[in-house]
Amino acid sequence: MSDINFNIYQSIQKSKKLSEQYIGSFPIVWWYAVGTYKADCTEALPFTPFDKVICGLLSVEKSLGFQEIANILGLNVVDNPENNQYKDFAEEEILKEALQSLYDFGMIEIGDAFYSNCYFTELGKEYTAKGKKFKTTETKTFKLYFDCFTNQHNKAKSVFEDLKGFNFDFHCEIEFEDENYLKTFAEKQVSEIYDTQKGNSFTNSELVKLEKFSIQLYVCLLFDLQTRENKYIIYNPQSNSSSKYFSDAFSENEELQNLVNQNIEKYLRKSISSISQEQINYENQLITIQNEIEIYIHEEKQKEAADLYKNTLNNIEYIDNELFWLNLINFVPIDCTEFWLLVPNVNEQILQNIKNLIIKYDNNTKIFIALPILENPVFENELNELSTKSDTLYLVSNVEISMFFSFVIQRNRKQEILSSNYIFEFNRNLYQKEIFKKSNWNEITEKRYLAQKNYFANKLLPEIIENVNTKIGEKPIELNKQFIIETQNVDLKISDLYNFANEQIKTDLDELAKFKTNKIVELKSEYKIALEERISQLFQAIEAEPIEDLKKVNDFKNQIKNIENELYDEYSDLKIEISKATKKLAEIEFYIKDQLLAKTYIIDTNIFIEEPEIIEKIDKKHKIVLSAKVTDELDNLKRNKDIKENAGKALKLINQQLGKNHKLKTARADFKKLPRDFSDRSPDNMILAVALMYKDENPVLLTNDNGLQIKAKTCDIPTLSLKQFFKPEPESNNFKLPINLKTNKVLEFDLLINAIQNSWNNKTQKFELSSLNNSLKIEIQNFDFKDYGFEKFKDFCLALKDVFDIETKENGTAIIKPKFEIQPIIKSEIGKINKPKIELKPKIEKPIKPFPLEKAKSAFMKCKRDDEGKVNTKDYFNQMEIEILGFNPNHYGGRFNDFYKKAGIFEIIVIDKDTKFLKLKDNVKI
Numbered sequence: 001m002s003d004i005n006f007n008i009y010q011s012i013q014k015s016k017k018l019s020e021q022y023i024g025s026f027p028i029v030w031w032y033a034v035g036t037y038k039a040d041c042t043e044a045l046p047f048t049p050f051d052k053v054i055c056g057l058l059s060v061e062k063s064l065g066f067q068e069i070a071n072i073l074g075l076n077v078v079d080n081p082e083n084n085q086y087k088d089f090a091e092e093e094i095l096k097e098a099l100q101s102l103y104d105f106g107m108i109e110i111g112d113a114f115y116s117n118c119y120f121t122e123l124g125k126e127y128t129a130k131g132k133k134f135k136t137t138e139t140k141t142f143k144l145y146f147d148c149f150t151n152q153h154n155k156a157k158s159v160f161e162d163l164k165g166f167n168f169d170f171h172c173e174i175e176f177e178d179e180n181y182l183k184t185f186a187e188k189q190v191s192e193i194y195d196t197q198k199g200n201s202f203t204n205s206e207l208v209k210l211e212k213f214s215i216q217l218y219v220c221l222l223f224d225l226q227t228r229e230n231k232y233i234i235y236n237p238q239s240n241s242s243s244k245y246f247s248d249a250f251s252e253n254e255e256l257q258n259l260v261n262q263n264i265e266k267y268l269r270k271s272i273s274s275i276s277q278e279q280i281n282y283e284n285q286l287i288t289i290q291n292e293i294e295i296y297i298h299e300e301k302q303k304e305a306a307d308l309y310k311n312t313l314n315n316i317e318y319i320d321n322e323l324f325w326l327n328l329i330n331f332v333p334i335d336c337t338e339f340w341l342l343v344p345n346v347n348e349q350i351l352q353n354i355k356n357l358i359i360k361y362d363n364n365t366k367i368f369i370a371l372p373i374l375e376n377p378v379f380e381n382e383l384n385e386l387s388t389k390s391d392t393l394y395l396v397s398n399v400e401i402s403m404f405f406s407f408v409i410q411r412n413r414k415q416e417i418l419s420s421n422y423i424f425e426f427n428r429n430l431y432q433k434e435i436f437k438k439s440n441w442n443e444i445t446e447k448r449y450l451a452q453k454n455y456f457a458n459k460l461l462p463e464i465i466e467n468v469n470t471k472i473g474e475k476p477i478e479l480n481k482q483f484i485i486e487t488q489n490v491d492l493k494i495s496d497l498y499n500f501a502n503e504q505i506k507t508d509l510d511e512l513a514k515f516k517t518n519k520i521v522e523l524k525s526e527y528k529i530a531l532e533e534r535i536s537q538l539f540q541a542i543e544a545e546p547i548e549d550l551k552k553v554n555d556f557k558n559q560i561k562n563i564e565n566e567l568y569d570e571y572s573d574l575k576i577e578i579s580k581a582t583k584k585l586a587e588i589e590f591y592i593k594d595q596l597l598a599k600t601y602i603i604d605t606n607i608f609i610e611e612p613e614i615i616e617k618i619d620k621k622h623k624i625v626l627s628a629k630v631t632d633e634l635d636n637l638k639r640n641k642d643i644k645e646n647a648g649k650a651l652k653l654i655n656q657q658l659g660k661n662h663k664l665k666t667a668r669a670d671f672k673k674l675p676r677d678f679s680d681r682s683p684d685n686m687i688l689a690v691a692l693m694y695k696d697e698n699p700v701l702l703t704n705d706n707g708l709q710i711k712a713k714t715c716d717i718p719t720l721s722l723k724q725f726f727k728p729e730p731e732s733n734n735f736k737l738p739i740n741l742k743t744n745k746v747l748e749f750d751l752l753i754n755a756i757q758n759s760w761n762n763k764t765q766k767f768e769l770s771s772l773n774n775s776l777k778i779e780i781q782n783f784d785f786k787d788y789g790f791e792k793f794k795d796f797c798l799a800l801k802d803v804f805d806i807e808t809k810e811n812g813t814a815i816i817k818p819k820f821e822i823q824p825i826i827k828s829e830i831g832k833i834n835k836p837k838i839e840l841k842p843k844i845e846k847p848i849k850p851f852p853l854e855k856a857k858s859a860f861m862k863c864k865r866d867d868e869g870k871v872n873t874k875d876y877f878n879q880m881e882i883e884i885l886g887f888n889p890n891h892y893g894g895r896f897n898d899f900y901k902k903a904g905i906f907e908i909i910v911i912d913k914d915t916k917f918l919k920l921k922d923n924v925k926i
Contacts, residue, residue: 004218006349008235009322011242012220018312019290020231021283021424022320023221023433026264028234029214030246031148031168032160035176036209041140044132044199050098055120055128058108063119065111070095105133132199141208142190144182148172148212149256150249153185159245163238165213172212179205217246219260223424225283226290230426232257261427271432275423282317318422319436328353329360331417333410336361340407340452342370351379358386358393366496368407368456371397388467391492396459404436407449414441416448450500457500464493465508472519479530481566484523491516528571534563535577542584548596553589560585576791579741583789586739590746597698598622602691604703605633605683608650609643610722614702615657615664617725624664625694626654629686631666642852642884667693675715684708691717704888718745738788738799747788751779752803756818766807769793769814849891855883856903860920870909870917873900 008025016022047055057064057072070077075095079087099115102108107124111117120128127133145156151174175181182205186194193202220233220242234246250256289312296305313323314330324331332339339361343350351374358367374380374397387395406417420437423430439445471490476483494509501509538559547553560581567574593599600623607614608630615624631654637647657664669689671680678685688711691701701712701719709719737747755775759767773793777783785796794814797806804818859879863871877896881887889899900906905924909917 003347003349004237006322006326007237007240008218008220009320010326011235011240012222012233013323013326015242016222017224017290018286018293018309019225019283020222021225021422022322023223023424023426023431024267025218025220025235026260026267028217028219028260028263030217031170031172031212031214032156032163032165033146033148033172033174033176033213034160034211035144035146035207036141036211037144037182037205038139038141038208039179039193039202039205041137041193042199042201042203043135043137045135046132048098048101050094051102051133054098054102054118055107055124058118058120058124059128063117065117066095066099066115069099069115069118102133105135107133130199134199140193140202142193144186144189146172146174146176147249148174150253152249154188155245156185157189159243160213160215163213163215165215167211168214169212170214176210177205177207179203217243219250219264221264221426223426225287228425232260265427265429268426268431269433271421271423271430273421273423273432274430279318279423286312317438318420319417319438321434321436324417324436325350325353328357331406331408332357332361332365333408335410335412336365336408337411338366338368338407338409340368340405340409340449342401342403342405342452344372344401344404346371346374348376348379351376351383355379355382355386358383358390361392363390363392366392366394368394368452369396370399370401370452370456371395372401373398391489394456394460394493394496396456405448406436407445407452414445415439416441416445453497453500457497458502458505461494461497461501461505461509464491465505465512468494468512469515472516479523479527481527481568484520484527487516487523488520524568524570527566528574531563531566531571531574535574535581538563538581539577542581542588547588548592550589550592550597553585553592556581556585579789579791582741583739586741586744586789589744590739593698600625600694600697600699602627602687602694602699602701603630604687604701604705604708605630605637606704607702607722608634609637609646610704612646612650613653614650614722615653615661620663622663623694623697624661625690626664626666627687627690628666628668629683629690633683642855669693678711684711688712688715688717691715716743736799736802738790738796740787741789742787748780752776752800755779756804759816760818766815766817769797769806769816772797772816851892851902852884853903853905855880856900857905859883860906860918868919870919873916873918876900876918 005025009022012022053073054069057069064072067077070091073095075091076086076088077092077095078085096115099108099110099118102124103110105123105127106121107127108118108120144153145160146153147156147159148170179202183194186202187196191198192200194200216237218235218237220235222231222233223229224231232247232250233242234250235241236243236246250260289308293305293308296302296308319331339357341354343354354369354371358369361367369383371383374383380397383395383397387393404419408415408417416439417436418439420435421432422435423432425431468491472487491512494512498506498509538556542556547556560578564575564578567578598621601618602625603614611617618624631651634647634651634654638644638651640647654664658666667690669680669686670693671689673692673695674680674685674689678688680686680689684705684707687703688701688708691699691712692715695715695717699717701708701717702722702725703709703712703719704721709721712719737749737752739746755772755778756767758775758778759771773785785793788796788799790796790799794806797804797814797816802819804816807815807817809815859876859882860871862883863875863879865871873896889896892899892902900908900918905921906918907921909919911917
């Protein structure tokens with residue numbers, strides 16, 4: 001199969017119908033000629049406006065003088081001042097030029113030099129009738145093209161002008177010198193020379209040069225299963241496409257078809273078999289599908305037609321050889337585990353497609369390829385190199401292969417593709433062509449498959465063993481994990497072929513496995529020593545001098561990450577050392593960000609309501625950014641009588657500081673910074689979007705809103721409540737808390753206290769480590785003490801020596817005892833057990849705000865009440881948050897239970913420990 005066949009098939013594939021069977025392509029020579037001519041050329045010129053007027057006048061009057069024509073045209077050509085006549089020299093000159101031009105063209109006689117007697121010549125009458133004047137120019141040269149096969153010269157120039165034919169002398173009966181014959185098609189080729197409408201023409205033509213050419217074309221033969229007729233398509237290799245001109249000309253020339261058909265039959269192989277019922281069924285199926293495609297096209301459902309064509313092509317039973325090789329990659333399913341190709345004959349196109357297949361499926365599909373002797377050393381070297389580098393390519397070449405076949409092994413299906421014969425009819429005779437055919441797996445296929453496995457095993461394994469031995473014995477330029485992995489995987493190909501090898505090869509393979517195992521142990525031991533040295537040097541570098549630059553921290557982090565990637569699971573002691581370095585860097589990073597670097601504070605509205613002078617409380621070295629939404633909310637809150645004073649005070653201070661304090665900025669939210677599932681209409685999200693704009697400038701979001709704090713943490717934005725800002729945890733209590741090495745955040749003190757409270761045993765005043773571990777998992781999502789750099793939970797607790805002491809019982813059980821006083825357990829009025837409370841010292845007294853009685857009443861009236869006028873306490877709390885921005889019952893002297901008691905207007909109805917209702921007292925009026 002030649003490369004030209006692939007190009008031909010590719011050019012017709014898109015236009016070929018499913019019901020058209022490709023028979024093959026056959027060479028044909030087309031003849032054409034190019035004649036170079038010279039001739040006297042006549043050029044037609046349109047009349048000027050003066051030409052039209054003067055010829056019109058002379059058509060009426062037999063003769064006219066210069067002055068008579070001028071008078072009729074209203075031109076001043078007489079100089080007679082006495083009669084108020086003044087000559088216009090320009091008009092006189094224009095008229096003279098117009099008359100002289102007609103005289104030069106031989107259309108008029110003028111009498112004398114003064115144009116005293118102007119009249120038509122016979123030629124002038126003829127030109128006037130045509131409306132054009134004609135000028136015979138100098139001799140011109142031009143080319144005419146001749147299709148010597150069909151004599152269709154009208155289109156010959158557009159077809160042959162750009163072709164590069166071969167000089168070829170052939171007998172031709174065309175009259176190349178017959179001028180009248182030339183004029184029958186010259187208008188289509190050289191309209192600038194000959195155009196009957198424009199009046200251009202030529203005479204006295206002379207053939208200067210005649211060149212005859214031949215061009216190599218190919219006849220593509222298709223057999224239409226629907227009409228049972230042959231279809232011819234002519235392929236032009238110079239344009240790499242089929243040519244409509246040649247195809248139409250060929251189809252219309254029966255004599256040429258007969259000549260070519262006789263020649264084609266020399267290339268065809270006669271069949272001694274008749275068409276099988278299986279093939280007939282297959283052809284009928286194609287005809288049915290083609291009819292469906294044509295219906296889709298008629299209904300303008302182009303996508304449905306294209307999908308049906310593509311699906312049929314992928315599942316077709318008989319496959320043209322050209323189609324298979326051109327679409328080789330598409331015949332390998334995505335879930336293919338093994339793909340086999342045994343190819344008796346190849347060309348460059350086949351080799352290129354095999355190479356593309358190998359590159360695409362490397363590391364996904366095991367590919368077994370057997371090739372004959374390759375005449376192209378470039379491809380042979382490239383394929384051998386790919387085979388050496390790939391663990392999934394098994395290549396044998398320079399072998400004798402009797403027939404083509406391919407195995408396609410998927411997870412749930414096996415198929416074989418074999419060379420077969422397709423029977424077709426041509427000129428009432430049966431012929432056969434080689435074609436590929438898909439078939440299901442059977443016993444014969446299985447035997448053929450196992451035989452090939454044996455052949456590949458005994459052919460390739462000795463070479464693989466030699467290469468593996470060489471690779472294992474190599475000394476690395478640099479010992480690293482990648483080298484060890486490559487050494488471990490150097491014999492991956494062996495596993496697929498081991499069971500098919502002979503006994504001697506298996507013995508050699510077993511010895512090789514022992515050699516490799518010992519070598520890996522040796523390499524890992526040597527490599528561990530090298531890593532220990534790297535870690536030691538890293539520790540020394542970290543401890544060498546104070547680190548006050550985040551760039552240095554990141555440099556060390558990258559070094560640690562590189563070492564971590566190199567560690568094996570069995571290097572547990574090295575992992576502990578690395579975790580210590582990571583923990584140390586996390587502490588340094590936290591210190592730098594918290595103490596040394598300037599922060600960018602983004603302040604929420606509720607902070608200003610609680611502390612309107614917050615801007616003045618922030619150190620001048622830090623930046624402050626206010627979201628436009630915050631100032632908008634503060635402006636709206638001026639109308640809220642409970643908090644209007646603080647809102648107004650905050651706005652006044654902001655206005656004073658803007659422009660004066662260069663560290664204070666306002667910003668509008670960039671919603672592109674928000675995660676996709678965050679609404680851009682939420683006020684909280686508007687503030688968060690501003691914080692995200694300063695993510696690279698050490699941001700801290702100041703807010704008392706728990707929801708906004710959670711969202712910010714999701715986006716890796718640190719947060720502080722007002723309480724934490726004025727009394728940061730853990731520094732104010734001199735606690736040194738562990739840092740999460742994954743998130744680079746300090747263990748939250750409040751969550752630790754909650755876990756201690758949940759673990760507390762009031763009787764013993766102590767609790768066990770396991771109890772605290774479980775409580776921490778409840779308080780902190782995905783809590784794992786190893787994330788903080790500890791191998792054991794006890795080590796994690798020992799790091800909290802400022803918070804509690806650890807005692808060990810005689811039985812080995814570790815007991816934790818907090819260093820703080822704990823209030824006893826107290827039962828509330830509804831029987832609910834209050835959690836023990838740890839009193840931290842020094843205790844900060846919170847200011848008590850005036851009780852908002854009117855807001856308390858308003859919130860109750862806006863809640864949904866049942867038939868008895870009761871309101872669920874949970875609904876009431878939610879409504880209070882709407883009534884008072886940043887509502888917190890602690891601001892009014894206690895918890896929520898204390899808040900609605902203090903209101904003094906409610907009856908409290910207890911259903912169970914989790915369900916309570918409020919009802920207005922009878923004497924309360926709203």
